[in-house]
Amino acid sequence: MSEAVYRETGAQPRIHALPLAHLSLELGHLYMEDFEAGPERLRAHFAEVRIWAEAARAAAARRIGERRPRISTCFLIDDYFTRFSTPAEIVPLVLAEADRAGLVIDYLARESGCASADRLELAESVSHRLVESPPPGSHGARPPVSRTGWLANGQRTPTAARSAMAELAEWQPPQETAARNHSVFVDVELWSDRDGGRLWSCPFLAAVWQLARLGLLRHLGEPVLTPAPWTGRDFPHDWDRLPPLLRLRDSAAPFSAYRTCTLLPNSFLAVEDAVRVVLDQVDVDAGALAQVADRSAREGVPVPEQIAQRATYVFYEDPADPPQGN
Amino acid sequence: MTAPEPPARPVLVCGEVRTGLLPSLHALDVRAATQLLRLRSDDHVLVSERPVPRVLSPEILTGVDCPLPAAGGARNRAVGTVAARAALTSGRVLQTTAYVSLPATGPDARRPWGQYLVRPGLAEPFGRLPVRAVAEGVLRGARRGELDLGIIAENLSARLVRHPLLDHRTPFKSRRTRMRWVARRVPEGDKAALERFTLAEDGLRTVELRLPDGVAAAAAAGMCEDLALHDWLLTTLAHMLDDSRLAAADGPAAVLALRPAVDHLLHLWMPRAHVDRSLTAVWDALEEAPGFTRQWQTQVQRIRDQLALQAIPLLHRALSPS
Numbered sequence: 001m002s003e004a005v006y007r008e009t010g011a012q013p014r015i016h017a018l019p020l021a022h023l024s025l026e027l028g029h030l031y032m033e034d035f036e037a038g039p040e041r042l043r044a045h046f047a048e049v050r051i052w053a054e055a056a057r058a059a060a061a062r063r064i065g066e067r068r069p070r071i072s073t074c075f076l077i078d079d080y081f082t083r084f085s086t087p088a089e090i091v092p093l094v095l096a097e098a099d100r101a102g103l104v105i106d107y108l109a110r111e112s113g114c115a116s117a118d119r120l121e122l123a124e125s126v127s128h129r130l131v132e133s134p135p136p137g138s139h140g141a142r143p144p145v146s147r148t149g150w151l152a153n154g155q156r157t158p159t160a161a162r163s164a165m166a167e168l169a170e171w172q173p174p175q176e177t178a179a180r181n182h183s184v185f186v187d188v189e190l191w192s193d194r195d196g197g198r199l200w201s202c203p204f205l206a207a208v209w210q211l212a213r214l215g216l217l218r219h220l221g222e223p224v225l226t227p228a229p230w231t232g233r234d235f236p237h238d239w240d241r242l243p244p245l246l247r248l249r250d251s252a253a254p255f256s257a258y259r260t261c262t263l264l265p266n267s268f269l270a271v272e273d274a275v276r277v278v279l280d281q282v283d284v285d286a287g288a289l290a291q292v293a294d295r296s297a298r299e300g301v302p303v304p305e306q307i308a309q310r311a312t313y314v315f316y317e318d319p320a321d322p323p324q325g326n
Numbered sequence: 327m328t329a330p331e332p333p334a335r336p337v338l339v340c341g342e343v344r345t346g347l348l349p350s351l352h353a354l355d356v357r358a359a360t361q362l363l364r365l366r367s368d369d370h371v372l373v374s375e376r377p378v379p380r381v382l383s384p385e386i387l388t389g390v391d392c393p394l395p396a397a398g399g400a401r402n403r404a405v406g407t408v409a410a411r412a413a414l415t416s417g418r419v420l421q422t423t424a425y426v427s428l429p430a431t432g433p434d435a436r437r438p439w440g441q442y443l444v445r446p447g448l449a450e451p452f453g454r455l456p457v458r459a460v461a462e463g464v465l466r467g468a469r470r471g472e473l474d475l476g477i478i479a480e481n482l483s484a485r486l487v488r489h490p491l492l493d494h495r496t497p498f499k500s501r502r503t504r505m506r507w508v509a510r511r512v513p514e515g516d517k518a519a520l521e522r523f524t525l526a527e528d529g530l531r532t533v534e535l536r537l538p539d540g541v542a543a544a545a546a547a548g549m550c551e552d553l554a555l556h557d558w559l560l561t562t563l564a565h566m567l568d569d570s571r572l573a574a575a576d577g578p579a580a581v582l583a584l585r586p587a588v589d590h591l592l593h594l595w596m597p598r599a600h601v602d603r604s605l606t607a608v609w610d611a612l613e614e615a616p617g618f619t620r621q622w623q624t625q626v627q628r629i630r631d632q633l634a635l636q637a638i639p640l641l642h643r644a645l646s647p648s
Contacts, residue, residue: 012372125368131407133439134389139471140408140424140478178438219368280440283387283407285369289444306440 015221015287019254020295021070023060024213025053026262027103029076030094032084037319039093044319046101049263052314053103056261064301070253074107074213079239080115080205087235087242095248106252107227113244114205114212117225122217123200126208127190131283133177152187153177153277188274203274207282210275210311212245215256215292216284227255258296258303260311265318272313279308333450334429337457339509339543340464341425342475343554344483346502347562351495353417353590356381362489363412378596383412385544387446388478391436394428394449395463395472400456404428406442406449408475409544410482413551416594420486421554424478425547430455447543449473461508465532476504498586500562503529505554509537509546518604520611523553531557535608545602552601552609556618559594563587563625570632581636584629592629595622 027049034041053073060069075094091108098105115123135155154176176183190204211217212225228243229250236242245255264272284307296303303310348354354362359381360371369384387407394402410424425447432450442448468474487494518541522534533553537546570583597619598606612618 014370121367125366128366128368131387131389131443134391134405136391136403137471138390139392139468140388140390140474141481178436217368220370224368280438281443283443283446286446305444306438307444308440 015218015285015291016223017291018215018223018256018288020215020292021072021253021255021257022064022259022301023056023069023071024255024257024260025056025071025073026213026260026264027053027073027075027098027105029078029264029268030090031078032082035084035090039097041319042094042097043100046098046103048316048319050101050103052263052316056263056312056314060259060261064299070257072106072253072255072257073104074109074255075105076109076111076209078111080110080112080200081202083239086237087239088237091235091242104249106247106249107255108246108248109209109225110239110242110244111205111209112239113225114208115200117244120219120224122212122224123191123205123208124198125219126211126217126282127204129283130190130278130281133281135175135177149189149191149193150187151190151278151281152185153280154179154183154185156185156187186273186277188277190278203271204278206271206275207278210260210262210279211282211284211307213256213260214258214307214310216288216307218285218288221285221287258292258301258310261314262311263314263316266315267318269315272315276308276311279311280306282307331433333445333448334431335511335539336427336448336543337430337455337511338428338461339425339511339537339546340428340461340475341423341507341547341550342479343421343423343505343507343547343550344476344479344502345419345421345505345551345554345558346483347496347498347500348414348418348420348492349487349494349496350492351497354414354491355417358491359414359417362486362491363414365412374600377599378416378594380416380600381414385409385411385446386482387443388424389439389442390426390449390473393472394451394455394460395466395468396456396459397462397466398459400459402456402460403452404432404449404473405436405452407446408449408473408478409447409547410478411547412482412486415555418590419555419558419594420483421551422479422483422486423547423551424475424482425543426473426475427543428455428460430457457510461510461534464508465506465534467506476506497590498566500558501529501565503531503554503558503561505531505533505550505557507533507535507546507550509535509543512536512538514539518608520608523612529561538604541602541604545605549601549605549608552597552599553612556595556597556622559591560618560621560625563591563622563629567625567628567632578636580632584632587629588633592626595619595626 028045057071060071157174158172174185176185188203189201191198191200217224225245227245227247229247356373356379363371363381363383365383365386372382374380387409389407391405394404396402408424408426413421427448429450431454432452434452516538518538519536524532533550566587570580598609
């Protein structure tokens with residue numbers, strides 16, 4: 001069949017491709033309390049992480065066989081929930097401690113970049129793409145998640161809508177939709193609304209972060225949260241002047257990758273379980289999804305279909321609190 | 327763990343289109359229409375300017391896990407997602423569609439939800455799909471608790487109508503229509519065809535199509551939106567003519583009854599304009615019988631004749647010396 005003669009560009013969706021590494025390896029996530037615990041905390045963290053980072057590299061290499069794996073590393077600093085110190089003070093410290101442990105950080109990200117970056121409301125965009133896993137009996141008439149701000153992996157305990165006079169309804173348990181014999185019911189708060197606007201929850205921002213690392217975020221077909229090169233100058237004294245995602249080394253492998261591996265202390269286990277509950281219910285950009293699937297298959301390392309399966313974790317013992325001074 | 331079995335080939339696509347006048351006194355320009363139909367802030371709203379401006383929303387999904395409507399009481403549970411989208415033609419006519427593809431067979435247990443989400447607009451049956459019974463059931467309409475494409479289309483419409491851009495006033499009265507459609511998949515290379523188009527009561531229309539493999543389900547949805555749009559135009563014009571006949575004794579009232587047709591509707595008749603090229607031939611069946619465009623032209627001619635007749639006394643008065 002011949003091509004149509006008349007075309008309108010506004011009627012054709014477009015989607016841009018991203019360069020992709022084999023693995024995006026996260027070397028850590030810095031919160032204020034870690035910073036306040038002093039450089040020893042970072043030192044202990046990187047010393048531990050180094051061991052697991054090598055294991056993650058070995059696992060990636062085994063998967064792709066003979067070739068050299070393309071692996072990029074990243075590090076996330078929280079500037080969303082609490083603002084502390086300045087990039088000028090923290091970033092050199094983080095880089096020095098990583099270097100001391102023999103680790104290289106390719107990309108540095110700010111947590112608030114997962115909420116909004118380059119004037120795009122990334123978290124809000126992802127929230128529009130949530131499609132709840134339907135409990136049995138869902139025939140099309142359910143209130144959308146956007147009304148509640150909570151996302152579960154099953155059916156909540158029904159609320160008793162009876163008057164006090166009526167006989168008290170018997171309690172019914174919640175039910176995980178994909179339960180095997182027994183439920184592990186998880187209900188995740190995605191955001192809270194307050195006077196200053198919407199505050200996104202840590203698991204929801206972490207889900208956005210995973211989607212960015214998996215190369216699955218777009219805005220009108222264009223890549224978002226693209227890394228800005230670091231010119232080698234001093235880091236600014238204001239977080240807002242630091243790009244949301246910074247490429248620290250020109251020769252680094254691409255930021256986004258077919259798979260992610262995240263190294264975290266045990267206390268993040270619940271958060272990351274919540275991240276998987278979210279990732280399992282996001283309808284990501286179909287064009288981006290197809291690009292990743294095609295390219296990984298052509299390279300002979302096809303990605304798992306389910307997005308949540310592309311993210312792996314290593315959890316290790318939480319660092320001990322520093323000895324109380326005196 | 328072994329890789330999950332991919333779903334079987336879809337054998338049936340089912341949908342429902344709701345068509346009606348946008349509750350806004352003035353037609354929305356393309357910019358406002360784009361704002362209205364931005365159902366996802368990061369996704370494309372598609373705009374075609376010619377020959378009639380048409381703005382199409384991105385598709386959104388609704389998760390379902392319920393029995394499919396089926397004639398003869400065959401129970402068949404399906405799990406997956408229904409796609410829904412909205413289109414606005416000429417800033418005036420709002421259409422919302424919900425549609426879903428159904429494969430011939432499916433696994434006996436539910437998959438992890440993430441696996442359904444990577445195949446938007448597909449719902450898998452448990453076991454074998456009773457194709458004929460489900461096709462009939464969808465056209466008949468969902469019973470309580472069964473997959474209800476109409477309610478999904480209606481919910482999307484209700485969500486759009488709440489938008490602050492709309493003033494909830496309309497330039498003329500009209501009725502909304504519902505079109506339920508089923509498309510049976512046929513091998514690639516076979517001809518797409520319209521097998522049946524039925525006008526039922528209460529603004530309900532049903533359509534049966536043959537859709538070759540390789541033609542996207544979205545193209546069938548677009549085809550049915552085009553059919554529903556033109557059917558709505560014909561229906562609305564017919565009602566206006568009826569109303570004007572009632573008012574025929576009173577000249578100015580007849581003019582008032584017909585004027586909205588000229589202002590808002592007559593230029594919208596553009597069958598096939600936004601239909602996928604692989605499906606434009608489907609229209610030919612309707613042009614042969616009952617002759618959609620022939621009907622339209624007859625009605626347009628009647629409106630013009632009516633208006634011309636009403637103009638004669640006015641002209642006469644204007645020319646006669648007072």
